[in-house]
Amino acid sequence: MTAYYWDAASLGHDTGDFVEGIPRLERLRPDRLGRLVPGLDHRPLRPHGAEGWVLRVHEKSHVERVRRACERGPGLVDNPDTPVGGPGSFAAALAAVDAALTAADAVAAGEAENAFCAVRPPGHHALPDYSMGFCLFGTISILARYLQERHGLRRLAIVDWDVHHGNGTQAVFWRDPDVFFASLHQYPLYPGTGAARERGEGPGEGTTLNIPLPAGTPVEAYLARFEGEVLPAVERHAPEAILLSAGFDAHRADPLGGLLLTEGAFARMTRELKEAAGRCCGGRIVSLLEGGYDLGALEASVAAHLLVLAG
């Protein structure tokens, strides 16, 4: 009952030999990943008018700037960390949204207990009016707005275990009391935000939880924060679904991060998150790929994540 979304449109985002590149998603092709995850339930995307949903989170001027940059061909959007390859990059970013919304439909309708979307570009750094950190659109934020508006799931929790702080997601829900956002990340590190004192503001005060961790934090210390702080806070929020920004760049082999997680640690956190979801929201989890740049570690970690999600 775990739906897997992977679409060839992700391969159209041609960033050359940039670290966030096509080979990441080649590693996660259903036929290849299925050798590690028996019974992998690969399902097709359904079109959702993704651009309309992107506008629930992003400024119109942002979408147009990204579109024009992609139409110009290989180049950069907004800053040197966010390359695009051409029109295929825009299509890939919209397909990532379609994957997330298709997964949302399946999980909300009970056609899957949970779902994982292997998509790129990643999304959690994108601000409403600014692309950054390899990210064009905040896919997980768009997913949250879709679940609220289309499926009436108002209270949501977003957990982000990518090694980098999910500054874009935090910005979108900074003042929102309905969407709890928790991020564990290496700190200091790109993008520089995510200090423990950042807790949301106004009506959203207390619904943002940041767990900054120094490079080299032992795995057991990381897991203690996840189990002792993140999971209890998620359950206290009483979400109707749990969304996961599943970056795998906190893996010890990752070239961009300095944390020490293993695929076994990702499996353990997945199991605990699944148990929490079983207690508070009928097991509903939609997980989206964010970072993860060591190809072998990425493949092994996604497989471990899926094996646990699928039970």
Ligand SMILES: [Zn+2]
């Ligand atoms: Zn990352």
